[in-house]
Amino acid sequence: MAPAFICVGLSHKQAPIAVREQLSVTAEALPERLRAFSAVSGVHELFLVSTCNRFELFAIVERGEIGADLVQSLGAAAIPHALVRQGDEALRHLFRVAASLDSMVVGEAQILGQVKDAWARAQETQVSGAQIERVMARVLGSAKRVRTETAIARGAVSISSVAVELAGKALGQLRGATALLVGAGEMAQLAARELQAAGAKELIVVNRSPARAEELAREVGGVAASLTELPALLEKADVCLFSAAVQTPLVTREQMARVVKARRYRPLFLVDLSLPRNVESSVNELENLYVYDLDDLEAVAAQNRELREGELEKAEKIVEEELQAMLRDRRERNAAPVVARLRAQAQAIADAELARTLSQLQGLNEKQEKSVRAMAQAIVNKLLHSPTQQLRAEVAGDKQDLARAAAALFELPEEP
Numbered sequence: 001m002a003p004a005f006i007c008v009g010l011s012h013k014q015a016p017i018a019v020r021e022q023l024s025v026t027a028e029a030l031p032e033r034l035r036a037f038s039a040v041s042g043v044h045e046l047f048l049v050s051t052c053n054r055f056e057l058f059a060i061v062e063r064g065e066i067g068a069d070l071v072q073s074l075g076a077a078a079i080p081h082a083l084v085r086q087g088d089e090a091l092r093h094l095f096r097v098a099a100s101l102d103s104m105v106v107g108e109a110q111i112l113g114q115v116k117d118a119w120a121r122a123q124e125t126q127v128s129g130a131q132i133e134r135v136m137a138r139v140l141g142s143a144k145r146v147r148t149e150t151a152i153a154r155g156a157v158s159i160s161s162v163a164v165e166l167a168g169k170a171l172g173q174l175r176g177a178t179a180l181l182v183g184a185g186e187m188a189q190l191a192a193r194e195l196q197a198a199g200a201k202e203l204i205v206v207n208r209s210p211a212r213a214e215e216l217a218r219e220v221g222g223v224a225a226s227l228t229e230l231p232a233l234l235e236k237a238d239v240c241l242f243s244a245a246v247q248t249p250l251v252t253r254e255q256m257a258r259v260v261k262a263r264r265y266r267p268l269f270l271v272d273l274s275l276p277r278n279v280e281s282s283v284n285e286l287e288n289l290y291v292y293d294l295d296d297l298e299a300v301a302a303q304n305r306e307l308r309e310g311e312l313e314k315a316e317k318i319v320e321e322e323l324q325a326m327l328r329d330r331r332e333r334n335a336a337p338v339v340a341r342l343r344a345q346a347q348a349i350a351d352a353e354l355a356r357t358l359s360q361l362q363g364l365n366e367k368q369e370k371s372v373r374a375m376a377q378a379i380v381n382k383l384l385h386s387p388t389q390q391l392r393a394e395v396a397g398d399k400q401d402l403a404r405a406a407a408a409l410f411e412l413p414e415e416p
Contacts (some may be wrong), residue, residue: 003134004063005357007090008070009056012104015293021276022077023055028248031125036129040073042066043161045132047122049097051114052159052275052294053104055139057366058094061133083111091135095319098139100153104294104301105162107152107308110186112143126403142322150316151344152311160190160241162300163271165290168198169241169300170269175199180233181222182210183243187273191241192220204233208244223237231255235262239269253282260286339388341412343380350380 025033030048042062049056055078059072060369067084074082096102098115119136122128138182147153168174179200181188184207195203203222206229213224225233230250234240244250251270259268267288269407272279282327284291305312312385354376358369 003060003131004066004086005059005090006061006064006067006070007056007058007085007093008067009049009054009074010078010081010083011054011056011102011293012298013102014083015078017275017277017279017293018063019077019081020053020055023050023074024275025050025055026245030121034122034125034127037070037073040066040069043070044163045127045129047119047128049115049118051111052273052314054097056093056097058090058132081101084171088323090159091326092323094135095139095323096316097141098143099315099319100143101146101312101315101319104298105159106301106305106312107154108158109147109153110158112140112147115143116140117248125143138322138326145318145322150311150314152315154308154311158187158190159273159297160187160243161194162297163241163273163292164191164194164198166297166300167241167269167271170292171238173199174239176201177238178202178204178236180204180206180237181216181243182206182230182240183245183274184209184216184277185243185245187243188241189216189219191243191273192216192222194314195241196220204237206230206233208246231259233239234259234268235340237268241271241273243273244278245274246278247276249276249278249280251279251283253280253286256283256286256289260289265287270320287361338412339391342388343384345412346380346384350376 010020010023025048030050034046034048037043037048037057037059043066044060044062046059049058055074059066059070061067064084066084067086071079071082071084080398093102094115098112100106100108100111103111119128119132122132166172167179174195175198177200179195179202180202181192181195181277188205192203192205202226203217203218203220205213205220205222206225206227207216208227210224210226211371216222217224227250234251234256242250265288267290270279270283270289270291272291272293275294279291279293281291281293283289353407354373358364358372361372363371
């Protein structure tokens with residue numbers, strides 16, 4: 001049985017953030033997690049795409065049923081939500097993910113880099129090999145075509161830009177507002193530029209690494225502050241965007257209850273872009289405090305998808321073209337061993353009969369012997385031309401039955 005390509009996991013489409021954050025894996029813990037998945041019986045190669053909106057394992061396995069074993073390894077919280085995709089469906093999903101067609105914010109550029117990085121980490125951990133490499137060559141080429149041949153990336157094209165758009169709607173406008181950024185990674189960098197463009201009066205950047213905070217603050221004309229100043233900064237900010245990579249909340253209900261009183265119940269908007277979340281979910285229960293997490297961004301993201309509906313159709317067509325081209329190539333490769341074995345067997349029979357015939361024909365000169373050899377070769381070629389052409393065409397059209405029938409009809413030896 002040929003190995004199967006599968007995808008096991010979930011995204012924002014199947015599971016709420018409370019489930020997704022239980023699956024979140026840090027960069028430090030990723031190699032160990034990859035090795036654990038790789039140790040599941042029947043798994044040959046794999047890589048894991050773990051982002052704020054998805055946790056999906058792509059793997060080459062002995063048989064498709066192994067997907068059920070991998071689901072069990074995700075943990076109790078994930079099992080009711082996890083999907084197992086197999087074969088062409090799994091490949092199509094990977095193509096769509098890399099092209100940002102399955103993202104919350106369709107057209108966002110970050111996911112392609114995340115997929116590349118996920119594959120690179122799997123290679124470093126030595127759990128990904130040649131089969132996935134062939135798939136990824138097509139996947140990355142397809143994603144590049146989508147970005148260069150369509151306008152799908154126009155408009156709000158990142159989670160951060162959608163978050164800033166949501167904050168602007170919540171406040172009425174961002175011009176003149178004081179914005180606090182907790183975190184200085186890629187999401188914070190994108191959000192800072194969006195806030196600056198929207199006219200925010202003051203940008204304050206807080207990060208565990210003061211150097212990163214200062215670097216981002218200089219870039220956007222803001223100021224850097226220490227994480228220890230967070231309570232005081234929350235008292236003065238109009239909107240706060242969180243994107244820090246931490247495993248426990250930075251902001252608790254108890255802490256924010258004091259902040260609300262200090263603000264004299266002036267409204268404060270907190271947008272949490274992190275997974276796990278930086279803000280305790282119960283904070284939203286406090287008066288005049290409005291907390292938005294990744295799941296709350298879906299409505300704004302849906303509007304952006306509608307604006308790019310025409311480009312979406314173009315992108316989907318490109319993805320399908322690239323997928324079908326890859327599948328055709330793979331089927332032709334699958335046909336090649338049968339064709340080669342058929343030709344090898346026919347040639348062996350012809351060579352044996354030729355040797356027997358030449359031994360019985362005495363007195364042939366060199367030219368005559370050459371003519372007999374050419375005739376034997378011509379018979380082999382003419383007899384096999386039509387069958388081998390038909391085999392290639394049928395297998396390329398995904399009809400494997402003919403290849404199996406040919407192997408049985410001619411009693412071809414098993415492929416080494």
